[in-house]
Amino acid sequence: MTSNSSRTIIAQVDSFPALPATVSRIMDITADPESSAQDLMNAILPDQSICVTLLKIANSAFFGLPRQVSSIDKAVMVLGFDEIRNIVLGKAVFNSFHDLYRNNKQVIDHFWYHSFICGLAAKLLSEEHTVSPSEGFIAGLIHDIGKLAMLMSLNSDYAHVLEETEPLEFRTLLKEQELYAISHDDVGYRLLKRWLFPIELVNAIGYHHRPQECPDSKLLPSIIQIADMLSIFHCSEDAVSMQEITRIVDDFFPETRALWRECGLECNEENLQRWSEELTISAQRDNGILSIISS
Numbered sequence: 001m002t003s004n005s006s007r008t009i010i011a012q013v014d015s016f017p018a019l020p021a022t023v024s025r026i027m028d029i030t031a032d033p034e035s036s037a038q039d040l041m042n043a044i045l046p047d048q049s050i051c052v053t054l055l056k057i058a059n060s061a062f063f064g065l066p067r068q069v070s071s072i073d074k075a076v077m078v079l080g081f082d083e084i085r086n087i088v089l090g091k092a093v094f095n096s097f098h099d100l101y102r103n104n105k106q107v108i109d110h111f112w113y114h115s116f117i118c119g120l121a122a123k124l125l126s127e128e129h130t131v132s133p134s135e136g137f138i139a140g141l142i143h144d145i146g147k148l149a150m151l152m153s154l155n156s157d158y159a160h161v162l163e164e165t166e167p168l169e170f171r172t173l174l175k176e177q178e179l180y181a182i183s184h185d186d187v188g189y190r191l192l193k194r195w196l197f198p199i200e201l202v203n204a205i206g207y208h209h210r211p212q213e214c215p216d217s218k219l220l221p222s223i224i225q226i227a228d229m230l231s232i233f234h235c236s237e238d239a240v241s242m243q244e245i246t247r248i249v250d251d252f253f254p255e256t257r258a259l260w261r262e263c264g265l266e267c268n269e270e271n272l273q274r275w276s277e278e279l280t281i282s283a284q285r286d287n288g289i290l291s292i293i294s295s
């Protein structure tokens, strides 16, 4: 049953439809140092939905731009290639799983809210490090995307696993391994590789529960691991005290805590308190972004 399930999930992920041609084209252009702003505009302009999303996000408090951006050419100039690519990828991932809403509204709403808050937390942590804030945001937004691929493949069976184990993700991981011999971080890694996502994002998603094993830079996977934890505390219905949070952090493996420290992400009470407060402010200020990406 176990290896059969993992084979079913892998087969399903390997046959997932490719991303829309516009999205692939935007990824190619933004990855090519020879591309011009005109190339990027030519790729974006035919897609009305992407244009509207870009303009709405560019004009939100999310980027804190000093002036209104009224056209795509201005958005390309002001935001830059990486920011545009990250917004486009976030929307593309969202769209790919839109059909799941029909039968799993509650689970999916909870999934995207947790992911969105994780994205905001990752953006805050990235701003203190050498990671682009929009890359941190998008990595956080899609960090658990493997769960949606598993839900697509296993339907109500997997919905029960989520209902039973969340919000404690280490329980979800253990249950996934026990029942299906594969967990959502591996499934997400496989899916994003298939979609030819930039390797930094593929690694951040694939190693967000074990950043110490990432073969390249461990900074973004570590940021996502901590942002994930901050999101769980933020979304928790029962208020969790800072002492409790600090105690939970102390329960992580010593090598994980050492890695966070090495990456400049010291999870002491003072930093956790500050990040939580900043996250609360950001969640209030930026709460319209999720509906812009999902519309």
Ligand SMILES: [Fe+2]
Pocket (backbone or CB within 6 Å): 143, 144, 169, 184, 185, 208, 209
């Ligand atoms: Fe996860």
Ligand SMILES: [Fe+2]
Pocket (backbone or CB within 6 Å): 114, 118, 143, 144, 169, 228
């Ligand atoms: Fe998560």
